[in-house]
Amino acid sequence: MPETAVATPPAPPVPLGPRARRRRRLTRRWLSAGLVAAAGGAGVSVLAPPAPSLAPALVAVRDLPTGAVLTASDVQRAERDAGTLPAGLLGPGEAVGAVLASPVRRGEVLTDARTTAGPLLTGQPAGTVATTVDVGDPALLPSLAPGTRVDVLARTQDPVTGAATGADRVAADVVVLRVPTPTGGGLLGGPGAAATSVLVAVDAATAARLAAASGQTVLTVRS
Structure with missing residues (x-):
C-alpha cells in the first residue's frame, strides 16, 4: 500500500524577548516619523507659490493732484510683480514733464492713462x-x-x-x-x-x- 504524506504543521512562532520587542517598536516609530516628514515636505512643495517675477516701474513718491506737472523728485523706480503690472507704463523720459489727468496716490504705478496726451510744455519756447x-x-x-x-x-x-x-x-x-x-x-x-x-x-x-x-x-x- 502506498504511503500517505502527512502535512507537518508549522512550528509555532518563537516569542520575542523584551529587548527584541522594544527594538521592533522603535523601528516602527522611526519609519512612521519618516513617512510623515516626507508627506509634509511634499505638501509644502505643492502648496508654496513660486516666487514672483519682478519688473521695474515708476511709482509716485507722494500723493499728487490732478494737473500736477511731474518732476524727477515726484517719481522713483520700484520693483513690482511683473504679472500684476498694467500696460502703458511710463519711462523716466515720458514721466518727467507730463501732466496728471487724475489724482495719483503715493506708491501708485504711473501709466499713460494717468497723464494727459503729452508733456505740458511740449513745443513751448525755452524758459516757459x-x-x-x-x-x-x-x-x-x-x-x-x-x-x-x-x-x-x-x-x-x-x-x-x-x-x-x-x-x-x-x-x-x-x-x-x-x-x-x-x-x-x-x-x-x-x-x-x-x-x-x-x-x-x-x-x-x-x-x-x-x-x-x-x-x-x-x-x-x-x-
Whole structure:
C-alpha cells in the first residue's frame, strides 16, 4: 500500500524577548516619523507659490493732484510683480514733464492713462513755465480750451477807498494749457479747489506778475 504524506504543521512562532520587542517598536516609530516628514515636505512643495517675477516701474513718491506737472523728485523706480503690472507704463523720459489727468496716490504705478496726451510744455519756447490764473468771470469758461490765446488783465483800485479804478494788462497773447473739468473739480482735483482757474504758459517774469495780481485777474479772449 502506498504511503500517505502527512502535512507537518508549522512550528509555532518563537516569542520575542523584551529587548527584541522594544527594538521592533522603535523601528516602527522611526519609519512612521519618516513617512510623515516626507508627506509634509511634499505638501509644502505643492502648496508654496513660486516666487514672483519682478519688473521695474515708476511709482509716485507722494500723493499728487490732478494737473500736477511731474518732476524727477515726484517719481522713483520700484520693483513690482511683473504679472500684476498694467500696460502703458511710463519711462523716466515720458514721466518727467507730463501732466496728471487724475489724482495719483503715493506708491501708485504711473501709466499713460494717468497723464494727459503729452508733456505740458511740449513745443513751448525755452524758459516757459506753467502757472494758474483766475478767469474772473466763470461765464467765460465755456469759450476756453487748451490752445486758446488770451490776455490777462489785473483790476486796479484806489489804495485808500478800495474803489475800482480800471485794469492793467499783465500778460498778453498767452496760451491756455488746461481748463477745469465741466464737473467743477478745479485744476488740482480737490473738492474745494476753485473751478475758475486755468493753466497758462508764460515766461518767469510774467508768472511773477500774475502771482502778484492773484485774485484780481480777468481774462479776455483774443480773436
